[in-house]
Amino acid sequence: METFIIFLMALPSLADRAGDPSLNAFRSKAEARNMECTRVSQAQAHERFPGQVPEPSPRVSSNLMDIDALVCTPRIVRVGERPARDEAILSSLSQSVSDIAQVAGAVGDPDTLWHVDAFYPDPRVAHKIAVAARTHLVETGHLVSDRVPLLAAGDLLVMRDLPERKRFELACARFFAEHALGEHEAFLGITVVDPRETQLHAGVCQKGVWQWLR
Amino acid sequence: MIRTLALAIAWGVAVTAALSPASAHADADTGITDAQKAQLEQLRAKIASQIQLQAYDLLDELVYGWTESPVFATDTPVVLADVSVPVGFGSGLEALVENHFVSLVTKNPRTHLVLTHCPRCNELIVYSGAKGTVVSRGVDQPEALAAAGAASGAHHALFLDFEAEGAALVLRARITSLEPALPIVYARTLSTSTASPALLRSPERLKSAAEARQEYLDALTGRGFFLVPMRLGIRNYAKSDSPDAQATPFPFVWLQIGAEAALTQARAWTASLSVGGTYTPDLHTGWLVQARIGRLLSGSTISLTQPDLYGFLGGSVITIYGPGATIFGDKVPTTKDLLDAATGVSKPEFTFAAFQLGLELRIKSRIGLGAYLEYAPALENAPSIGNYLDLGFIQFHNFGVEVTFCF
Numbered sequence: 001m002e003t004f005i006i007f008l009m010a011l012p013s014l015a016d017r018a019g020d021p022s023l024n025a026f027r028s029k030a031e032a033r034n035m036e037c038t039r040v041s042q043a044q045a046h047e048r049f050p051g052q053v054p055e056p057s058p059r060v061s062s063n064l065m066d067i068d069a070l071v072c073t074p075r076i077v078r079v080g081e082r083p084a085r086d087e088a089i090l091s092s093l094s095q096s097v098s099d100i101a102q103v104a105g106a107v108g109d110p111d112t113l114w115h116v117d118a119f120y121p122d123p124r125v126a127h128k129i130a131v132a133a134r135t136h137l138v139e140t141g142h143l144v145s146d147r148v149p150l151l152a153a154g155d156l157l158v159m160r161d162l163p164e165r166k167r168f169e170l171a172c173a174r175f176f177a178e179h180a181l182g183e184h185e186a187f188l189g190i191t192v193v194d195p196r197e198t199q200l201h202a203g204v205c206q207k208g209v210w211q212w213l214r
Numbered sequence: 215m216i217r218t219l220a221l222a223i224a225w226g227v228a229v230t231a232a233l234s235p236a237s238a239h240a241d242a243d244t245g246i247t248d249a250q251k252a253q254l255e256q257l258r259a260k261i262a263s264q265i266q267l268q269a270y271d272l273l274d275e276l277v278y279g280w281t282e283s284p285v286f287a288t289d290t291p292v293v294l295a296d297v298s299v300p301v302g303f304g305s306g307l308e309a310l311v312e313n314h315f316v317s318l319v320t321k322n323p324r325t326h327l328v329l330t331h332c333p334r335c336n337e338l339i340v341y342s343g344a345k346g347t348v349v350s351r352g353v354d355q356p357e358a359l360a361a362a363g364a365a366s367g368a369h370h371a372l373f374l375d376f377e378a379e380g381a382a383l384v385l386r387a388r389i390t391s392l393e394p395a396l397p398i399v400y401a402r403t404l405s406t407s408t409a410s411p412a413l414l415r416s417p418e419r420l421k422s423a424a425e426a427r428q429e430y431l432d433a434l435t436g437r438g439f440f441l442v443p444m445r446l447g448i449r450n451y452a453k454s455d456s457p458d459a460q461a462t463p464f465p466f467v468w469l470q471i472g473a474e475a476a477l478t479q480a481r482a483w484t485a486s487l488s489v490g491g492t493y494t495p496d497l498h499t500g501w502l503v504q505a506r507i508g509r510l511l512s513g514s515t516i517s518l519t520q521p522d523l524y525g526f527l528g529g530s531v532i533t534i535y536g537p538g539a540t541i542f543g544d545k546v547p548t549t550k551d552l553l554d555a556a557t558g559v560s561k562p563e564f565t566f567a568a569f570q571l572g573l574e575l576r577i578k579s580r581i582g583l584g585a586y587l588e589y590a591p592a593l594e595n596a597p598s599i600g601n602y603l604d605l606g607f608i609q610f611h612n613f614g615v616e617v618t619f620c621f
Contacts, residue, residue, distance in 0.1 A: 143398050146354075146398055
């Protein structure tokens, strides 16, 4: 009879292992890498998953016993499905854009009207970066426009032959000279400087002067 | 300086070429065969179907927010200017998202948004003004739309942008006023970073995440930690293969009632104690006491929508009175034994222990269908009882099925 007790007990154990996000017989390394895990307190875990995590017992003091839960969620887009740099930038988009917008917001006056654009080889990713930055600036109380300042084709031809950093300085000067940007307007440009890096750089153009933020 | 043609569309291409590092992503697709591309498309379609519900959830949350705190005080025509999905996903997901969003706004007039059809707003238009000629989407050149009278009465454009950031799906929504400066009048970011399952809210009765969670909790606790299961079952004892065995075991119909407790919040483990009785006129009367422990096998928590499969292990003490009890004895009942029992001359009684191993399919912890094999050590010496399954070290003498109703 004992054999069968063990047998029956083994079934749920195996079922639990199948749902375990860590590397095991049921999960390959690739699958484990595609999980994004966060450690949360038992109270938070109960809040999010009331059917699976019980409420913390009031009899157990948090000073005596620290119970937490590891919440693992599969990545929506698995590693390798998008170009590595796009994935790195998009995965941390909210955080990096938030950092940039925070610094940029401190540069301008409260009544500054912000124009935002992103420069990235893939226009879809550039669009995502620009939208994230605009949205974050609005949410933090800044005046933001959906319009991006335009340059003439001749300006673009000249800029194409300039060194990386000079391009933005010239573009900024031309924006102001051609009244694409006014006195109380600022342009936030977000870009990648080195093709190999996954960090976003940003600069602000105000009154014809380009200033790198990071 | 030549400044006759500034292309807004070219801004994304030409300015990028001018301001961003050259040749950065030139090799993004190189080395991918057609078969790999097809496989990738299949995978994307699969993932799209999975994130569709998450996208719906975010839209529900957005529109619910507008019903509680409308962007506009009065009904305002708005153009749905753009819906963009995560990089790598196709127009199929865009269509699903757009349809769901329009459905939500239509069914929730408290948002004060009146969606307007404006084909020119999303089309490329060419506009020549004092500063030059610009080619762009209509919503990016409101003065061109106004000049052409093509704005369909809408003075605002709505943009919905979804992006997959790791395990989270992020929705960024913004409303832009269609005036020359294109000021953004509303923007909001919503994320599924809480990793909660989709709330599946009804479009007609949107509710907050807190309210939806409370409903879920009510559904969980509504079933309670204690149930009263009533089981109606049939025990079929195997006929012995021995030539001496003359009596054929008959099915015993049992009615049991007891209490079942959930040992965990998710009802992953359950324990029950029940008493039962059986009665067949002129044949037998019996009673039993049974304890069981069950384990959920179909997942880590019971499902609100799917049947749950439990494995269980039980132990019983069974007592049978009457002529029917003679088949459990350690000798073959003779005709005289049966006649004596039937006429009341003798009062056969047999008590034995039995252990069950079985499976039960439960539907919402209300109705269950179970089947089990039973091992009774005392019946190993009963010549009238055989085995359904003999594993050498253990023999299962009885096969039972039962229907359970939980109250």
